[in-house]
Amino acid sequence: MAKRRSPGSQGALRAANEARVVSALRGSPATQSEIAERTGLAHATVSNIVRDLRERGAVSTAPTVHQGRRASLVTLERAEGPTVVGVDFGRQHVRIAVAADDPIVLVEDEVALAPGHRADESLAIAAERLDELLRDAGLRRADVAAICVGVPCPIDRRTGSILGHSILPEWDGVTRDRIGEAFGMPVEVANDSDLGAIAERSFGAYSGVDDLIFVKIGTGIGSGLVIGGRLHSGAFGIAGELGHVQVDANGTLCVCGSRGCLETLASARVMAQSLSAAFGRPITTADIVRQAIDGDPATRRVVADAGVAIGRAVANAANLLAPSAVVVGGPLAEAGELLLEPVRDGFRRFALHPLATSTEIAGTTLGSRAEVLGAVTLARQTARAAAFI
Known part of the structure; x- marks a missing residue:
């Protein structure tokens, strides 16, 4: 439940x-x-x-x-403009924010979901909680001008379908129209790492930076790309799948069908599996962060090895895109410098010298809110565009 x-x-x-x-x-x-x-x-x-x-x-x-x-x-101050909603689904949560066309998020909440949650059940939970939040703000569903829903999966822009085989296999093939039916109105659907990138450029410490990469490290590893001041999602909407950059040609088989993908070495899921085997008990992402901060040597080693691998993959992306900043978010980012310094180390080893000496790598200042704030921003843009149709 x-x-x-x-x-x-x-x-x-x-x-x-x-x-x-x-x-x-x-x-x-x-x-x-x-x-x-x-x-x-x-x-x-x-x-x-x-x-x-x-x-x-x-x-x-x-x-x-x-x-x-x-x-x-x-x-x-009375907000001017439409009411919009941002929804962020993760592997085990949904976060919902209701906002007006101003800097204030009127109401916001996060609800835990069971691992392996199915789309219809979770969408019903989110829709019900949204109605409760709207009532708290003195609003109704009819007052909402736009909704953006984020998911930790690539979205095929040609079909509007979620490609959820990796993080949310239960959502694979779910369409934008099906999600819209659950909320009773058309919705925008976006990748959560893309939303994190949007939020960093709108609300974070790198507001206004024209070239940045947002890296989300959680159950999987994804990235949102801002190039020339605009989000870059590629021809089909699936750009930024950093977790499937190969870092070991002879490595473990990945769910995508390749071998040695970054996610097979450095995701929170793989780190938890490794530590669970070492400690003989289940280890969660929260445990990894806590144990690393508390100084456990095995946990710190796993975090450091993952960080170096992530830094190497980010360097490969940076050699092509030349960002001025790389922002690291997701649940593992709460480990702070224990993760960030190994990421910088891996980056410095494999990035071109001008990038290694000038690209800033830092943790998000938005915490777990980055993705839902990005969803609010995208919903706001949708509402504004609709006003001119």
Whole structure:
């Protein structure tokens, strides 16, 4: 059975707290002390969130008096433009965000899904949770102008079908129309790594960078490519399958039919299998991150070996595309420098010297929200384009 999952990273916690502040302001303006009372958040937390929202134009502040003391009255600026929805499906989760045509995500939540979840069941869960979130925001399904759904699979742009044989085999062949039927309206469907790249260029530390590669390391390994300021998905929509770049010609057979693909050496799934065999107990992706941070030598070795292999594959891509930045995301990115430094090491070994000395490799600042923020951005673009038809 699907269940709600509490935020597992600082980025997700920050998003949840911001949503609580926005919700507290939806009925009427309030002082920061009143916001703290309504949300249960610490005054310092409220102050920081209000400051960030004000810088983004999402709220305005004005001097007032509260309980005989000078205070700041915070007012939520009414969003202009359509309401849009971003949905991010993973191997074991779905994250949903409802946003207006402004920087604010109005409401957001993540629900855990069982491994091997089937499309019809998971789409029904997502649609039901979306209706609940819309009600929380005082909206209805009819108010939604566009929905973008992200999946960890390539999308054949010619047919609108998911090619899910690797990460979500249960979704293989599911079409865009079938997903749209579940949500009761047409949807955009996109690869999750592509959405991560869109989010990094729109919200992340590399906003406005015209040439970057977003690498997502999870159950599989994918990449989103921004070239010349535009997302590059290739002739058929499946560009960026970094996980199927061959790094060992005599390596393990991959589900794609080739041998020695990057995913057979460096995905979270393979790392977990290796460590489970070593420890004699099941190891999860979260365990890998925790054990690496705690200093377990076997885990650190597995993470380092994976990082070098990923760096080598990224270098091969960079030698063709010459990005100015490579951003690493996905669940394994929470290992921080324990993963990033080996990635840089592998990159420096195999990238052309000008790239090895100038291309920046860093972790995402968006945490687990990158893909859903990319979905919101793409949905917003769809809604704006529809307004001119």
